[in-house]
Each structure stands twice: as structure tokens, then as C-alpha cells.
Amino acid sequence: MIIVQDFEYFKPESIEEAVGLLSKYGDGGRVLAGGTDLVSLLADGAVQAEALVDIKGISALGDIAFENGVLTIGSLATFSDLIASDVVKSEFPLTWEMPLTVASVGIRNRATPVGNICSAVPCCDTGPILLVYDAEVLVTGPGGDRSVPIADWFVGPRQTVRGPGELVTGVRVTKPGKKHGGCFVKLRRYKGEDLAQASVSVLALEGNEYRISFGSVAPKPIRGTRIEALLNGYDLTDKLLKKAVDLVDGEISPITDIRATAEYRSHMCKVMLKRGLRAAVDRMNGGGPAYGTEVI
Amino acid sequence: MADLVAVSITVNGKLYEKAVEPRLLLSDFLRHELRLTGTHVGCEHGVCGACTILLDGKAVRSCLIFTIQATGQEILTIEGLADLVEGPAWHPLQEAFRETHGLQCGFCTPGFLMTLIPFLEENPDPTEEEIREALSGNLCRCTGYQNIVKAVRMAATALKEGAK
Numbered sequence: 001m002i003i004v005q006d007f008e009y010f011k012p013e014s015i016e017e018a019v020g021l022l023s024k025y026g027d028g029g030r031v032l033a034g035g036t037d038l039v040s041l042l043a044d045g046a047v048q049a050e051a052l053v054d055i056k057g058i059s060a061l062g063d064i065a066f067e068n069g070v071l072t073i074g075s076l077a078t079f080s081d082l083i084a085s086d087v088v089k090s091e092f093p094l095t096w097e098m099p100l101t102v103a104s105v106g107i108r109n110r111a112t113p114v115g116n117i118c119s120a121v122p123c124c125d126t127g128p129i130l131l132v133y134d135a136e137v138l139v140t141g142p143g144g145d146r147s148v149p150i151a152d153w154f155v156g157p158r159q160t161v162r163g164p165g166e167l168v169t170g171v172r173v174t175k176p177g178k179k180h181g182g183c184f185v186k187l188r189r190y191k192g193e194d195l196a197q198a199s200v201s202v203l204a205l206e207g208n209e210y211r212i213s214f215g216s217v218a219p220k221p222i223r224g225t226r227i228e229a230l231l232n233g234y235d236l237t238d239k240l241l242k243k244a245v246d247l248v249d250g251e252i253s254p255i256t257d258i259r260a261t262a263e264y265r266s267h268m269c270k271v272m273l274k275r276g277l278r279a280a281v282d283r284m285n286g287g288g289p290a291y292g293t294e295v296i
Numbered sequence: 297m298a299d300l301v302a303v304s305i306t307v308n309g310k311l312y313e314k315a316v317e318p319r320l321l322l323s324d325f326l327r328h329e330l331r332l333t334g335t336h337v338g339c340e341h342g343v344c345g346a347c348t349i350l351l352d353g354k355a356v357r358s359c360l361i362f363t364i365q366a367t368g369q370e371i372l373t374i375e376g377l378a379d380l381v382e383g384p385a386w387h388p389l390q391e392a393f394r395e396t397h398g399l400q401c402g403f404c405t406p407g408f409l410m411t412l413i414p415f416l417e418e419n420p421d422p423t424e425e426e427i428r429e430a431l432s433g434n435l436c437r438c439t440g441y442q443n444i445v446k447a448v449r450m451a452a453t454a455l456k457e458g459a460k
Contacts, residue, residue, distance in 0.1 A: 001321070001324070001337070001340050002320075003321065005319070006298050006319060007318060008298050032365075035360055035362070035365065036357070039321070039360045040340075040341045043340060043341075054365060056365070103342075104345070104433020104434075105415070106356055106411060107433065110357070191429060191432055192429070192432020193345075193432060193435075
């Protein structure tokens with residue numbers, strides 16, 4: 001199918017050049033990396049572009065790097081790259097577990113986690129994971145470099161705080177200083193090419209610290225701060241889990257759409273939170289299901 | 297109209313140098329410019345997997361890639377599959393799909409085969425669950441997938457024996 005709209009194509013070799021092009025074209029300039037989201041939006045006419053800025057020629061953007069306990073996921077790293085990375089698997093198991101559930105191999109070979117948080121659909125899987133790691137988004141623009149805490153990154157559906165002319169160069173994830181375990185629980189209609197109906201991410205740290213986030217049940221990925229406040233400092237008991245589950249509806253605001261009803265999402269988030277918390281704690285203690293084994 | 301851009305792409309071992317519009321999808325380039333119509337186009341949203349090709353050895357959706365993005369890279373389409381093995385024979389995957397009746401209308405088949413090439417290279421002895429997961433991004437509305445899974449097992453065995 002021929003894409004009806006017409007646009008220029010640029011493939012800059014440096015970040016500065018890319019920022020220059022994005023500044024020049026403003027809203028009409030679109031960053032192209034994997035293209036798995038953008039190409040289909042352009043084909044549908046849902047997005048209008050005057051110029052595509054293909055960043056795959058910028059060697060400085062890099063892929064995946066790990067140094068001094070800090071993981072940098074460059075804008076060109078794909079979901080397949082995360083799965084193939086030994087350091088991601090051993091040091092950031094939640095970041096390794098998540099992409100196993102993203103679409104299918106043909107998409108994962110092109111789609112990028114950074115693109116995922118830039119397109120910022122409420123059902124994205126990268127956002128919730130980065131939230132529990134308190135990651136930072138690395139941005140370069142006409143005004144210089146800045147880093148944005150992931151909690152401040154998302155504004156609403158398909159909206160972020162990325163400003164005019166700005167390019168996201170990567171995300172920075174710091175390894176928690178304490179022993180920890182995680183679990184990414186994603187509800188979808190079948191294992192394969194499907195988006196999240198709901199997702200729950202849990203990071204449990206030694207000393208009864210818990211970080212929880214939800215995807216696909218609010219206008220943007222969100223942290224479950226009230227649930228964290230309830231749990232922090234305590235062992236997970238059945239009684240405490242029940243109290244945590246009672247707080248879920250106060251955290252999320254699911255809608256009914258083509259993939260699920262609001263009621264189903266709400267009900268399943270409670271089940272997923274319980275299983276995710278238990279699995280994260282068990283994994284922290286060396287047991288539980290192996291990473292990559294789904295608990296739902 | 298945007299300026300035409302020069303592309304130089306190797307498809308099934310043959311180098312093509314063309315000038316294309318930036319908006320031309322790779323799937324359309326293969327089908328309409330090169331007349332390699334074995335790559336099928338289904339949903340054009342990256343969901344159905346019919347347009348799957350190998351780009352530098354990796355399975356990708358050709359409907360979600362602009363032609364210009366593939367310049368300087370190597371592509372393998374269904375038309376080049378039989379050339380991977382010596383002689384006039386089909387590739388063991390093609391043979392296995394025929395033998396087990398792993399296709400009915402055949403529309404989705406090129407995408408399945410291209411997805412399976414790197415999968416069986418990385419995982420020469422897959423379990424049924426692994427096969428089903430690998431194929432979860434390719435939709436078939438005829439077969440119910442049973443015979444496709446059988447075909448993959450048969451091809452895996454044939455490829456292992458061929459490698460000995």
C-alpha cells in the first residue's frame with residue numbers, strides 16, 4: 001500500500017545534526033528508529049510528517065552498556081538486544097523478562113525500548129519496568145543535555161515531556177544497591193502478537209522494600225505508591241496481601257476498550273499483584289519460578 | 297513530491313540499485329519494483345507476519361520498513377529460499393510443509409517459512425511449545441496450525457541430518 005503523505009528523509013550521522021533537523025522541522029519532524037509504531041501511524045494518516053529523521057546512522061547512540069552498576073540502553077537497542085544481553089539477564093532481570101512478552105520476534109528485531117517510551121502508549125511495557133527501577137531518560141536538545149526521571153516522563157496517552165527539537169539518546173538504569181528480585185506480569189489474550197490488557201511490575205528489595213507499577217490501566221504507566229507505603233517495612237503475609245489488593249482500585253483507572261473491559265482489568269490487576277509480589281520475593285530469596293516463566 | 301533517494305540493496309544475492317521515494321515501503325519495493333511477489337502483504341500493520349523477510353539474517357516485517365532504511369543491507373525473500381540448499385531441490389522447510397500439508401491457501405506460508413529460517417538456526421531441536429511461541433507472530437486462518445507444527449518438526453529433523 002502506498003503511503004499517501006509525502007515526506008523528506010534524512011539520515012544524520014551525529015546527534016547534533018539530528019537535533020538541528022528536529023528543531024528545523026518542529027512538529028513535522030519525526031524520529032525514526034525501529035519504525036514499528038511510526039510506519040503504521042504514517043500509513044494510517046494518524047501522524048503527519050514533513051521529514052523523517054532516521055537515527056540509525058548515529059554511531060554515538062550506541063546499544064547497551066554496563067558500567068559501575070549503571071545500565072545504559074541506547075536509542076538504537078532493540079527488544080531482541082535486551083533479550084540477548086547477558087548483563088541485562090544477570091543484573092537487571094526484570095528488564096530481561098519484559099521483552100520476552102513484547103509482540104513477536106519479527107517486531108522485537110526492529111522495535112526499541114526507547115521508542116516504546118517515546119510513543120508513550122498507555123499499554124507500553126517498557127515504561128512500567130523503568131518506573132520500578134527509578135530510571136532516567138537521557139535527552140539532548142537545542143538547550144543542551146538533560147535527564148528526566150521516568151516518573152516525570154509520561155504526560156498522558158502518546159504524550160511525554162520531550163520538547164521541540166529534542167532527541168532521546170537513551171535511558172539510564174541504576175542497579176539497586178540491595179539484594180532484590182522482580183516480576184513482570186503481563187495479561188494478554190494469547191502468548192504472541194498482543195498488547196497488554198494490563199501489566200503489573202514488582203521489584204522487591206531486601207529489608208521489605210517494595211516497588212510496584214501498573215501498565216495499561218491508566219492514561220500512562222503509574223507507580224502504586226499507596227500500595228508501596230502500606231507494604232514497606234513488612235513481611236508479605238496473606239493478611240497484608242489482602243490489604244494491598246484492596247488498594248488497587250484506588251491506584252488504577254482502567255477503561256473498557258477492544259482488548260478488555262474495565263472490570264476485567266481491575267479484577268486481574270489484583271490477581272497479578274498478588275502473584276507478582278510473591279514471585280518477586282521468592283526470586284529475591286533464590287527460589288520461585290525462573291525469570292521468563294509467566295505467573296499468569 | 298520529495299526527492300527520490302538512491303538505494304542499493306542485495307536481494308537473494310543480486311544487487312539492485314534504484315531511485316525510490318522515501319515513503320516507499322520495503323514490501324512494495326519487493327513486490328512492485330522487483331516483481332518478487334512471493335512476499336505477501338496482509339494486514340500492513342506488522343501483526344499478521346505474511347510479509348516477513350530476512351534483513352541481514354534477521355526476521356523482520358517488510359511492511360513496517362521503508363525501502364531507504366534497507367540500503368546497503370542484504371535481504372532474503374521466499375524466492376531465494378531454495379537456493380540456500382544445493383541442487384534443484386526445495387529447502388527442507390518447503391519440503392516439510394508440502395509433505396505434512398502445512399498449508400492450504402498458502403497466503404501466509406512465505407512469512408512462516410522466513411520466520412522459521414533463523415529460528416531453526418538458533419534452535420535446531422525445538423520443543424512444541426517453543427515452535428508455537430516462535431510462530432505466534434504469524435497468522436494462518438486455514439490450517440489451525442497443527443500441520444505447521446508437524447512441518448517444523450520434520451524440517452528440524454531433516455536439517456539436522458543434512459548438517460551431519
